[in-house]
Amino acid sequence: xxxxxxxxxxxxxxxxxxxxxxxxxxxxxxxxxxxxxxxxxxxxxxxxxxxxxxxxxxxxxxxx
Amino acid sequence: xxxxxxxxxxxxxxxxxxxxxxxxxxxxxxxxxxxxxxxxxxxxxxxxxxxxxxxxxxxxxxxxxxxxxxxxxxxxxxxxxxxxxxxxxxxxxxxxxxxxxxxxxxxxxxxxxxxxxxxxxxxxxxxxxxxxxx
Numbered sequence: 001x002x003x004x005x006x007x008x009x010x011x012x013x014x015x016x017x018x019x020x021x022x023x024x025x026x027x028x029x030x031x032x033x034x035x036x037x038x039x040x041x042x043x044x045x046x047x048x049x050x051x052x053x054x055x056x057x058x059x060x061x062x063x064x
Numbered sequence: 065x066x067x068x069x070x071x072x073x074x075x076x077x078x079x080x081x082x083x084x085x086x087x088x089x090x091x092x093x094x095x096x097x098x099x100x101x102x103x104x105x106x107x108x109x110x111x112x113x114x115x116x117x118x119x120x121x122x123x124x125x126x127x128x129x130x131x132x133x134x135x136x137x138x139x140x141x142x143x144x145x146x147x148x149x150x151x152x153x154x155x156x157x158x159x160x161x162x163x164x165x166x167x168x169x170x171x172x173x174x175x176x177x178x179x180x181x182x183x184x185x186x187x188x189x190x191x192x193x194x195x196x197x198x
Contacts, residue, residue, distance in 0.1 A: 025138065038141070
């Protein structure tokens, strides 16, 4: 699954650690999601969408 | 924050483990001493013999609690996947060894060794699964 997490994070000048702190997850989690190695659960995807004030579909796409 | 997230479940796990290891050491000493000095038999022997197993059961339950208390879903995924692979490895190894014992006269493997073997596989699996998400 692809995602725009890195772009959204960069727009706000947040580091991975900043985002991890806001999401209350580890930095390793943010990195794994960003690099597409780990697909977050639906609750975490919703938290991401709320944090970036957008929809889940605007962050994640199922395109290869 | 990251450290807090990772450490809260882990620190509780370590505290429980420390207590259980102390209990295990004391109980083992006590039971072995009892068997050496008084040679208990019958029901009493059975009851005393299972006592050192209880902290081991506690250690396994502590690990289950650790997984349940983990807040970071990636860490939980790593732990669960590692557990699955270590179960597969342990069951495969003990099944293989069972046939070696049965058919090829290999030395007997004490069932007590299964838990440490599982622990070794768990350590290896955790390192390998962690690498996938780095």
